[in-house]
Amino acid sequence: MQAWRSISLWMDQLEESLSPRTALRQDLDVDVCIIGAGYTGLWTAYYLKRQAPHLNIAIVEGKIAGFGASGRNGGWLMGNMLGEDRLLADCTAPQRRAAYDLLHGIPDEVERVLEREGIDCDFRKGGVLYCAARYREQAATLRSYLQKLYKQGLTEREYRWLSPAELATQLRIATPFGAIFNPNVATIQPAKLVRALARTVERMGVKIYENSPARDWRPGEVRTAQGTVKCHWVVPAVEGYSVDLPPLGKYQMPVQSLLVATEPLSDQLWDEIGLSRGQAFSENSRQVTYGQRSADNRLVFGARGGYRFAGQLRENFDLSEREIELRRYLFSELFPQLKNVAISHSWGGNLGMARRFRPHMLCDPQHGVALAGGYGGEGVGASNLGGRTLAALILEQRNELTEQPWVKRPGRVQHLARWEPEPCRWLGYNAIIKSFVHEDQTLANPHSAPWRRRLASAVADFMEGFMH
Ligand SMILES: Cc1cc2nc3c(=O)[nH]c(=O)nc-3n(C[C@H](O)[C@H](O)[C@H](O)COP(=O)(O)OP(=O)(O)OC[C@H]3O[C@@H](n4cnc5c(N)ncnc54)[C@H](O)[C@@H]3O)c2cc1C
Incomplete structure (x- = not known):
């Protein structure tokens, strides 16, 4: 289990055994199949089960719960969402206020769950x-x-x-x-949270299969090496790993x-x-x-x-x-x-990273697909909101969660903004990052002339504009 511990400080600190749960070795027929046991997948399962305990939910995880960003991040649980100011720019003042209240309340909502479920993840607000x-x-x-x-x-x-x-x-x-x-x-201690969430949803009746990578998926079906899951809803929750599950890689870099x-x-x-x-x-x-x-x-x-x-x-x-x-x-x-x-x-x-740096929560009831992601480096809190929102969308609720500008309802995966094809994507990204590094080096040098400093920042601002 040493390999799993070396994932991060956080996984190394866990006292529990990291032996993988059993892999999927049969065909299944369930209500909801979630791909990926990180925060997004687990929060979605949690909020679904709390509101609809009868639902049959299976999670297929390629490695072990917490293998992805959820077991590795910096542990900032933010009451924010990447690019929220741009996402909310066109809202009315009351809508914007309500959206900010929802976002700012994320850490408190997580704290309530931690207390309710007896989860210790070194939460300090x-x-x-x-x-x-x-x-x-x-x-x-x-x-x-x-x-x-x-x-x-x-x-x-x-x-x-x-x-x-x-x-x-x-x-x-x-x-x-x-x-x-x-x-x-x-x-927070991120790995403690993701591993405890996995145990919590299991207690609620969700079945988690580890070492079971989805090889491909389509509406109504997720295929792994040794078993196919038929389902009413597919929830791909693989965020930074989307490139391996077409067509998701076009929309998440x-x-x-x-x-x-x-x-x-x-x-x-x-x-x-x-x-x-x-x-x-x-x-x-x-x-x-x-x-x-x-x-x-x-x-x-x-x-x-x-x-x-x-x-x-x-x-x-x-x-x-x-x-x-x-x-x-x-x-x-x-x-x-x-x-x-x-x-x-x-x-x-x-x-x-979603194109234009805009996180999304999407529900396509016609095909039974719901997904959330593109959180950038700000997904620890946003994934809780994502899980709550996907649960509400799947349960056909209309409430403040489902009426936000980042929710695409009804929306198809294909409606998300696409990243440019290669080599444009690689060239563009690296040119932008080079301008950022150059700006940082210029500004960090106290001897840089004022005009150089202004120029470096102007170039970096200009380049950043392409990202949004
Ligand atoms: C180094 C780092 C630092 C970060 N720091 C912060 C921070 O401090 N604050 C913050 O808000 N955000 C941070 N983030 C972002 C945040 O961690 C993520 O946005 C969040 O964890 C995403 O959760 P997720 O469940 O969507 O994805 P993940 O946690 O990546 O989970 C996806 C899961 O899917 C599994 N998977 C992949 N492919 C398949 C497949 N084919 N079949 C089955 N399973 C599959 C993976 O093994 C993984 O377990 C950081 C990210 C990184 C990488």
Whole structure:
């Protein structure tokens, strides 16, 4: 079982046995067949079973529950959704307010389930600090983002500017220029959550088959090597792995994100750094960084990885020295005292990025297909909303979950925005990332001339425009 433990720090920390459940070795006839035992699949099963206990639900998982991003992520459980400001731009003010309330309530909803089901996943709702931490321009970017949110009707209760002195009461970094604080974010131990959810839905009567990759699927049928599942509803919940299940790969691009974790740090170091309530934090650059102080006092810190030609999945996440050192450099800029600290774990995973960075929840009742995804790197909380929403859609409910702009109802997979074919996708993605890296290097260099700094940011802004 060592192979499963090496997936991430989080899987390594589990005390339970990781022996796979039995594989599917027969044909089945069920109401709902879910492909993939990550958060999306498991939350969908959970909310379906709670409301309709009679439903016969089977989950086929290619490896083991939590093998995917759900067992590897940075543990930010956000009351947000990627690109929410753009998704809600055309709504009326009351619709937008209701949508934000729904999103901001995600961590509380998860906490209610944890309490109800007796799940311990080191849940701490300490909020998140988006820090201007490495160069002055980060403060200007954050402040203009804050103004955009206020124009959308959000208030200081939800997003608040912290001066360097105010930030220091929560997090002490080397060169603070200020931060945005958002209280609607929790940190968790991700693998504890996904593994406990699997046990919970099993207790409710859902059958999980592991080591049972779906080879192909179509409405009404999912085929694995040793058994075919006939069903009224198929719920493909494979997010970053969509490339292996046509036609889903046209709509979800797999990108990687990579993390490192330190050995547990001393109380003295944490007294210097802060994060005493388990706050999540990032330094707000286009490197997409994210960190948390784990419940056992490690610094866990990640940053964007890459994209491989034709959406090839990365399978080997033994990080190279360069990949580890980039992350060490980024966190040492914030915490110079951690420059030489021992790194005990490094890992990464594949996540699904939808075209225009717009997550979706989709229901096609005519063909019996429901799916949610494209969360980008923000799916820990969004997948809970996804599971709740798919359950409501399958149960033919109409409520605030089903009336959001990210819900396509009725909608077919083919109605989602497609990624460009190769080699455009690879060339485009890498050109954009190069502009981001160039911007970051230019701004991080205090000797860069002002015109160079402005030019680097203008190019990165322009390139980012293609993503949206
Ligand atoms: C390194 C990393 C860090 C991240 N950090 C954060 C974070 O801090 N906060 C945040 O909000 N989001 C984060 N994310 C994103 C978040 O983890 C994901 O959006 C979320 O876990 C997606 O859950 P899922 O169930 O949709 O997909 P997954 O968890 O990837 O589950 C998909 C499952 O499908 C299985 N599968 C694949 N193909 C098949 C097949 N053919 N047949 C059967 N089963 C199959 C896989 O084995 C896997 O178990 C991160 C992602 C990564 C990779």
